[in-house]
Amino acid sequence: MPNIAIDGVTLEVMRNALQSIAEEMGVTLIRTALSINIKDRRDCSTAIYTPQGDLVAQAEHIPLHLGLMPTIMKAVLKAYPPNMLKPGDAIMINDPYISGSHLPDVCVFSPVFFDRELVAIVANLAHHCDIGGMAPGGMPVNATEIFQEGIRIAPVKVRKEGKLDEELVGFITNNVRTAFEFRGDMEAQLAANNVGEKRIKELAQKCGAPFIKIYMEEMLNYSERRMRARIKEMKPGVYAFEDFLEMGEADLIPIKVAIAIEDDHMTVDFTGTGGQVKGSLNCTRGVTLACVYYAVKAMTDPEIPSNGGAFRPVEVITPAGTVVNPQFPAAVSNANINTSQRITDCMLGAMAQVRPDRAMAACAGTMSLLTIGGIDPRTGTYYSYVETYGGGMGAVHNLDGMDGVHTNMTNTRNTPTEVMEMAFPLFVNKYSLIPESDGPGKYRGGLGLTREIVILDHEAHVTISTERSFTEPWGLFGGKPGRNSHCLLEQDGAVQVLPARITTVIPANSKIIYQTPGAGGMGAPWERDPQDVLRDVMEGFISVERAKTAYGVAINAATLEIEENETRKLRQEKLSA
Structure with a gap:
């Protein structure tokens, strides 16, 4: 390796060059994907690695995916060390006990060679709408072992020296319900890596492979x-x-965390966390690491470049056989949806004690999954609708939490109602924020949202997976908790309460009513600016009665004006209490 002097300006130029390549890979994947889950919801991520498998750049996509990226490649290189890689290869994997995620998240890695030298490895991860298993979508809540969740793909070359292995692809697609869609998304993943390979070669042509490697390190x-x-x-x-x-x-x-800070090193210890369960809430160590890395970065310096070096000072202890590091063959599919968010809640709660200026009250605490699958009566073919729903964002020290958004470990978009109704035999009856789901505080928590979906002219296999149905998204420093989640089923005018997690068959023309949690507030509610309370009343977010009882602000319902004397009296009573 040549002796090249490092300077700060060139380092930043090279960092941005690789970051731009990762972003372009992401754009390519999104624009060429077939499924709504990727092209509309953008449930995917892209990254670039050193030849040794160290994450060096990634696009700003899904925090859960991005936190997994530092660990996946190391595992893949054990199966395919650099001397087994050739130009044009592409390796596919989705096994959670290797890649860390759940089975629907399929990863594709491609080596990049320049002048016969391995310069980098480009990669992407995309959530496929079906991966086989006992329920459409590959995330049944009643699975007790991973074999029930879908087809497991160990690291395998899906493309060898530029030639796609059609026999392997056929084997995989023969085991999923929506084979055409899987194939389309897989080819989009390969296309994204092709773009990354091309751009890195162009960069190597300009400055040489050794130069790139030195600056990567x-x-x-x-x-x-x-x-x-x-x-x-x-x-x-x-x-x-x-x-x-x-x-x-x-x-x-229970999920317990103790964060020990000593000098320039941090140890995160999950000792005392509950044991793995007979269900799909078990969280692989890879996902647990992703949650830790996200929380540490958010609470220290979000501007630190997202690569493997950032987390060298962070040691993570995850006792084997617990819900944060299960032993094979535990089911894991719903850990991404729920357990990851609770791990993050714990991390943020602990770090709020040392960085109150960056603290955030509890968000919804779940990605609120809904999958619906079956035979489309319009076409006679399988379909699989997969979506996670936003909820409340926790309040911070100087701002209200946002309403009806994805938070912490995910930031996917929603499926537009028009797209959803065109693609699937479903009808959206209602899609809105939920009034009074806020966590009261000087700065209030965000509102949850509701979606009501009618299953048209066919019975469907449905999975609902949410959290905070009776435990509440907590507030901080005097802030109050947000509202719980609620799931209902309406049939022939009768309404029944559904569990927070269920995989079942829903009859034709039934309505699913999905209500996601709100979020916790920050600071005492009676310290909230009365004008902000009035604004929330005028927006329909809270009622006149809630303004009075929760925030100590009296508002004349007829004129929607603050009654100042009554408000002062109410707030004085709060302070006296």
Whole structure:
């Protein structure tokens, strides 16, 4: 390796060059994908690695995916070390016990060679709408082992020296319900890697492969230095937090974390967390690491470049056989949806003690999954609708939480109602925010949302997976919790309550009513600016009565004006209490 002097300006130019390539890969994947889940909801991520498998650049897509990226490639290179890779190869994998995610998340990796030298590895991860298994969508809540969740793909070359292995592709698509859609999305993944390969070769043509490799390593070192500097600024000590996953009102799964900060190093210990369960809430170590990395970066310096070097100073202890590091063959599909969010809640709750200026109250705490699948009566073919729904965002120290958005470990978009009704035999009866689902506070938590879907002219296999149905999204520093989630089924005018997690068959022309959680507030509610309370009343977010009881603000319902004397009296009573 030649001796090349490193300078800050060139480092930033090279960092942005690789970041731009990763972003262009993401655009290519989204624009060429076949499924709504990728082309509309953007449930995918892209990244670039060093030849040794260290993450060096990634597009700003899904936090859960991005946090997984530093660990996946190392595992893949154990099966396919660099001497087994050739130009034109592409490796596919979805096994959670290797890749870390759940089965619908299929990863594709491609080596990039220049002058016969391995310069980099480009990669992407995309959530496919079906992966086989016992229920459409590949995320049945009643699975007790991973074999029930779908087809497992160990690291395998789906493309060899530029030639697609049609026999392998046929084997995979023969085991999924929506084969045509799977094939289309897989080819979009290959196309995205092709773009990344082309752009890196162009970069190597300009400055040479050794130059790129040296600066890749320096990018990792730079992120490590910045992270160590931020950790060193924190007060040393041990900061603990505990939260719970819901298995039933009498059966809660504790998630415990203790964060030890010493000098420029951080140890995150999940000792005391509940054991793995007979269900799909078990969270692989890879996903747990993603949650830790996200929370640490968010609470230290979000501007630190997202690469493997940033997390060298962070040690993570995940006891084997627990819900944060299960042993094979535990089912894992719904951990991404729910457990990952609770791990993040715990991390943020603990770090709020050392960085209150960056703290955020609990968000919805779930990605609120809904999958609907069956035979489309219009075409006679299988369909699979997959979507996660937004909820409330927790309030921060100087701002209200956003309403009806994805938070923390996910940031996918929604499926537009018009697109959904054209693509699937479904009718959206209602899609709106939920009034009074906020967590009261000086800064209130965000509102949850509701969607009402009618299943048209056929029975369908449905999976609902949400959280916070009886445990509440907590507030901070005097803030109050947000509203719980609620799931209902309406048939022939009768309404029944559904569990927060269920995989079942729903009769034709039934209506699913899905209501996601709100979020916690920040600071005492009676410290909220009365004008902000009035604005929420005028927007229809809260009622006149809630303004009075929760925030201590009296509003004349006829004129929608603040009654100042009554408000002062109410707030004085709050302070006296």
